Amino acid sequence: MRNVTSDTITEAFLKTFGSETNPRLAFIMERFxxxxxxxxxxxxxxxxxxxxxxxxxxxxGAISDDKRHEFVLLSDIFGLxxxxxxxxxxxxxxxxxxxxxFHQENAPPLAVGxxxxxxxxxxxxxxxxxxxxxDGTPLGGxxxxxxxxxxxxxxxxxxxxxxxxxFHATMVTGEDGRYAFTTVRPAPYTVPTDGPVGELLxxxxxxxxxxxxxxFIVAANGHRRLVTEVFPRDDAxxxxxxxxxxxxxxxMEYVPQPPGTFPAGLELSGxxxxxxxxVSFDLVLCALKTAxxxxxxxxxxxx
Amino acid sequence: MRNVTSDTITEAFLKTFGSETNPRLAFIMERFxxxxxxxxxxxxxxxxxxxxxxxxxxxxGAISDDKRHEFVLLSDIFGLxxxxxxxxxxxxxxxxxxxxxFHQENAPPLAVGxxxxxxxxxxxxxxxxxxxxxDGTPLGGxxxxxxxxxxxxxxxxxxxxxxxxxFHATMVTGEDGRYAFTTVRPAPYTVPTDGPVGELLxxxxxxxxxxxxxxFIVAANGHRRLVTEVFPRDDAxxxxxxxxxxxxxxxMEYVPQPPGTFPAGLELSGxxxxxxxxVSFDLVLCALKTAxxxxxxxxxxxx
Numbered sequence: 001m002r003n004v005t006s007d008t009i010t011e012a013f014l015k016t017f018g019s020e021t022n023p024r025l026a027f028i029m030e031r032f033x034x035x036x037x038x039x040x041x042x043x044x045x046x047x048x049x050x051x052x053x054x055x056x057x058x059x060x061g062a063i064s065d066d067k068r069h070e071f072v073l074l075s076d077i078f079g080l081x082x083x084x085x086x087x088x089x090x091x092x093x094x095x096x097x098x099x100x101x102f103h104q105e106n107a108p109p110l111a112v113g114x115x116x117x118x119x120x121x122x123x124x125x126x127x128x129x130x131x132x133x134x135d136g137t138p139l140g141g142x143x144x145x146x147x148x149x150x151x152x153x154x155x156x157x158x159x160x161x162x163x164x165x166x167f168h169a170t171m172v173t174g175e176d177g178r179y180a181f182t183t184v185r186p187a188p189y190t191v192p193t194d195g196p197v198g199e200l201l202x203x204x205x206x207x208x209x210x211x212x213x214x215x216f217i218v219a220a221n222g223h224r225r226l227v228t229e230v231f232p233r234d235d236a237x238x239x240x241x242x243x244x245x246x247x248x249x250x251x252m253e254y255v256p257q258p259p260g261t262f263p264a265g266l267e268l269s270g271x272x273x274x275x276x277x278x279v280s281f282d283l284v285l286c287a288l289k290t291a292x293x294x295x296x297x298x299x300x301x302x303x
Numbered sequence: 304m305r306n307v308t309s310d311t312i313t314e315a316f317l318k319t320f321g322s323e324t325n326p327r328l329a330f331i332m333e334r335f336x337x338x339x340x341x342x343x344x345x346x347x348x349x350x351x352x353x354x355x356x357x358x359x360x361x362x363x364g365a366i367s368d369d370k371r372h373e374f375v376l377l378s379d380i381f382g383l384x385x386x387x388x389x390x391x392x393x394x395x396x397x398x399x400x401x402x403x404x405f406h407q408e409n410a411p412p413l414a415v416g417x418x419x420x421x422x423x424x425x426x427x428x429x430x431x432x433x434x435x436x437x438d439g440t441p442l443g444g445x446x447x448x449x450x451x452x453x454x455x456x457x458x459x460x461x462x463x464x465x466x467x468x469x470f471h472a473t474m475v476t477g478e479d480g481r482y483a484f485t486t487v488r489p490a491p492y493t494v495p496t497d498g499p500v501g502e503l504l505x506x507x508x509x510x511x512x513x514x515x516x517x518x519f520i521v522a523a524n525g526h527r528r529l530v531t532e533v534f535p536r537d538d539a540x541x542x543x544x545x546x547x548x549x550x551x552x553x554x555m556e557y558v559p560q561p562p563g564t565f566p567a568g569l570e571l572s573g574x575x576x577x578x579x580x581x582v583s584f585d586l587v588l589c590a591l592k593t594a595x596x597x598x599x600x601x602x603x604x605x606x
Contacts, residue, residue, distance in 0.1 A: 001542045002549040006389040009382045012547060018508015029507060031346050033381055035338035040386050043334050047530075050378070050387045057374040061364015071360040075353070078336055079312045083343050084353045086309040204332060205321015227350075239304045244315060246305040 010037045059196040067157050069101040073197045076100070077206070082244035090224060092134045093286040095247040097228045100215065102155040103147060110146075110169035115182045115267040120166070122151040122184025124268065124276040125254065130177045131218055131283045138177025139285065142220035145170050146181065148213070153189030182268050185254055185277065188212045188237050201242070208242050211235035216283060223285035230281050252281045313340045362499040370460050372404035376500045379403070379546035380509070393527060395437040396589040398550040400531045403518065405458040406450060413449075413472035418485045418570040423469070425454040425487025427571065427579040428557065433480045434521055434586045441480025442588065445523035448473050449484065451516070456492030485571050488557055488580065491515045491540050504545070511545050514538035519586060526588035533584050555584045 004012045013033045017026055039045070060070045075081045081098045089096045110116065117124060131142040147168045149155050156166040167186075173179050190208035192198065201208050213229040229245060230252045231238060238246055254277045262272035307315045316336045320329055342348070363373045378384045379401060388399045413419065420427060434445040450471045452458050459469040470489075474482050493511035495501065504511050516532040532548060533555045534541060541549055557580045565575035 001544065001547065002551055002554070004382075004385070004389075004547055004549075006386055009386050009389070009547060013382045016507070016509045016543070016545075021506070021508045025506060028346050028348075028352065031342050035342045036381060036383055037386055039334050039338045040383060040390065043331050044390055045331075045387055046391065047387055049331065050384070054372070054374050054378065057360075058364070058367055058372070061361070061367050061374070064361055064364050069357070069361070071357050071364070075357065078339060079307075079316045080339055080343060081353070082307070083309055083312050083340055084348055084350055086307075086312070087343065087347055088349065203324070203328060204319070205324045206319045240319070241304065242319075244304065244307055244312060246307075248305055251305070 006041060010034055056196050056200070063195040068192070070195050070197055072101045073191055076243035077191065077197055077201060079244045090286040093284040094226055094228055095249050096226060097247060097250060098243055098245045099227050100243070102157055103145065103215065103217070104157065104165065104168050107145060107147065107165050107168035107170050110171050110181060111267075112171060112174055112178060113180045113266040114169070114171070116146070116167055116169055117183050117268075120150055120184055124182055124262070124272050125185050125279060126180065126182050126263070126266070126276065127214065127279045127281070128178065128180035129280055129282040131173050131179060131220060131285065132177050133223060134284060134286050138175070139220040139223065140173055140175040140177055142173045142177065142218055143170060144173070144179050144283070145215075145217035147215045148183065149186040149189055151184050151187055153187040179283075180266065182266060186212050186214065188235060191242055206242065207240070209237045210241050210243060211237040211246065213245070218283050218285060220285055223287050226283065226285055228283075252279050254279055309344060313337055359499055359503070366498040371495070373498050373500055375404040376494055380494065380500055380504060382547045385547035393589040396587040397529055397531055398552050399529060400550060400553055401546050401548040402530050403532075403546070405460055406448065406518065406520070407460065407468065407471050410448060410450065410468050410471035410473050413474050413484060414570075415474060415477055415481060416483045416569040417472070417474070419449070419470055419472055420486050420571075423453055423487055427565070427575050428486050428488050428582060429483065429566070429569070429579065430486060430517065430582045430584070431481065431483035432583055432585040434476050434482060434523060434588065435480050436526060437587060437589050441478070442523040442526065443476055443478040443480055445476045445480065445521055446473060447476070447482050447586070448518075448520035450518045451486065452489040452492055454487050454490055456490040482586075483569065485569060489515050489517065491538060494545055509545065510543070512540045513544050513546060514540040514549065516548070521586050521588060523588055526590050529586065529588055531586075555582050557582055
């Protein structure tokens with residue numbers, strides 16, 4: 001190895017692996033080293049540029065903690081998160097989209113028809129739809145994680161004025177597969193720009209805006225888990241999402257509704273006098289090829 | 304961009320750049336995204352593997368601080384640091400090699416012939432040579448940064464029992480270009496294995512050993528700055544350095560010397576009775592094409 005050259009270093013790297021190495025890990029490392037080395041050769045990367053990269057990674061690590069996931073953000077703005085989604089998105093059913101860094105585990109339960117708006121400012125929006133299988137069968141007992149920003153563009157974790165789980169909930173569909181909740185229309189917002197990723201966006205002349213969106217994770221027995229988000233058709237950033245999350249089939253509409261028409265059977269029924277808005281969006285899951293528990297990572301028509 | 308696919312995301316990424324972006328930065332980002340996306344596609348990277356990668360980067364950031372540079376180590380064990388060295392190593396003169404994470408700025412000055420061993424355990428070694436230009440001209444007034452481990456394989460920054468700059472010094476050559484110092488023979492050592500990089504080495508069946516070595520940075524007016532390290536010919540790890548730093552021309556020898564032969568004119572002269580060891584190694588710098596101060600990044604025969 002003392003005669004390694006810039007042309008042979010990838011091969012030298014591979015020769016260091018032990019014979020017992022997990023084949024999938026070895027393959028991932030091999031492809032990563034191949035592309036990392038090719039990147040350095042093709043750019044003729046200098047020591048100064050290498051050091052700038054190391055400093056960038058150290059700064060990205062330094063700003064990260066349990067609530068701030070700057071490496072996820074870095075992956076997001078490079079389109080890597082969206083690419084991983086697309087590689088494993090089912091051909092049928094609702095497209096998946098980026099999870100983002102603000103999902104919280106163990107959000108409190110909310111009954112179908114419950115309210116997330118509470119006393120927060122903003123117009124009342126009713127979001128509803130059916131969780132169903134690709135063949136149209138409604139999926140009762142499906143669990144939906146719901147999260148979004150307030151009208152100020154901030155998630156609960158970003159805004160000390162909000163309760164920890166404000167605009168976060170989990171809902172279980174009834175036999176009809178229906179979900180429904182009232183909330184506010186979240187604003188477009190910028191990804192966090194006060195860290196190294198923000199500096200990188202600035203240096204490459206990129207804006208940090210995402211179109212307004214509602215996040216969902218949907219899980220139902222015998223079906224592939226769906227991580228997705230939906231976007232309003234009239235959003236100014238629909239074609240320039242900083243994290244590449246928008247898909248054609250994830251576009252919905254806030255449809256204005258006249259005063260006095262708010263429906264019965266919801267937590268806010270009888271309390272909404274003025275105009276309100278309605279979003280209808282069905283969440284369509286693909287069935288697993290086998291529903292056996294040990295095969296839950298198997299997809300219906302994507303690998 | 305709402306119709307971006309796994310095949311078009313690299314192009315979509317590039318379209319986000321502002322027109323004022325520094326062309327070199329844009330080129331580096333373009334090549335990085337190209338290879339990052341190709342890596343994800345070729346491995347069909349899963350969400351779980353992506354998340355494992357994010358967790359790895361977060362753990363690498365969490366263990367890093369002013370003294371612990373785990374991202375440098377990561378670059379080292381992937382061969383990226385060595386590759387950057389090789390891309391910019393001069394065709395003539397002493398090869399460059401990995402800086403490593405343990406260089407300290409502002410090490411105390413040591414006169415030519417001075418001693419680094421002090422009261423530390425180990426045999427006395429005299430390291431000496433000439434700093435010269437490729438054409439053979441001795442380079443007086445050259446500044447040499449010298450650093451190494453103690454015989455326990457630890458640098459001062461890793462061992463609280465050592466003074467902060469133990470085995471670190473800076474030396475300026477006289478008119479004859481000569482440098483000389485006494486020290487101990489450092490042991491082979493393992494790179495730090497108590498962090499994420501150590502886990503990665505373990506998972507891929509790689510050992511963490513480096514051959515014993517002495518580090519130098521050499522700077523002389525009108526010449527290209529040299530960052531390098533030298534390795535003993537009889538070291539067991541010469542052909543399997545965990546960070547790919549060994550080059551043929553960086554191999555030297557510890558030559559045993561009989562008792563009573565220690566030379567005059569050194570700080571330890573008259574104090575060494577038993578056997579001692581001698582290392583002779585000339586450090587050969589290439590001249591810059593122009594010595595103008597604003598061109599100091601220009602190399603003599605490499606770009």
